Amino acid sequence: MPRTPVEEMSPAEVASFAKEIVVRKLSERAHSRSDLAQALVKKQVPEEVVNATLAKFEDAGLIDDEDFARSWVQARQRGKGLSSRALAMELRRKGVDDEISKEVLAELDPEAEVAAAHRLVQARLRSMSRFDDTIKIRRLTGMLARKGYAPGLAFEVVRQEVGAEAQALDSR
Structure with missing residues (x-):
């Protein structure tokens, strides 16, 4: 990763830097859009670049909060035995929309x-x-x-x- 502060980068370099961060995060595991936005903001990526970058990844189907929530809920319930109430709080902390959370949690048996x-x-x-x-x-x-x-x-x-x-x- 470049050590140059974001303010000193050209617009193309900032976009590339943002894309690199998102690709790295998604290669680790699935993330919610909010998680990725927070990671970019933390690296001082301008808001318009954050939104544009995340929109491209959403359009490509690489960011999907509903899929993320579904896999998160299944893994956490199976692995930790968490209740739907605890899972709802975790999804909220992850920035998943409440409507998506309700829909995914309603699928639980x-x-x-x-x-x-x-x-x-x-x-x-x-x-x-x-x-x-x-x-x-x-x-x-x-x-x-x-x-x-x-x-x-x-x-x-x-x-x-x-x-x-x-x-x-x-x-x-």
């Missing part, structure tokens, strides 16, 4: 979200055998709350899993 909560609790329960049920419930519901699960759902899932664990121990 509520049963898959509940199943993810059960998997998270089951995995964490394995390492909590030394604690009594009160401590387990408090810590597990706190974990689910941090992942964006509603309190009622979190408590119900934890109660079911702690109960299932107790039954398994009693049957031994």
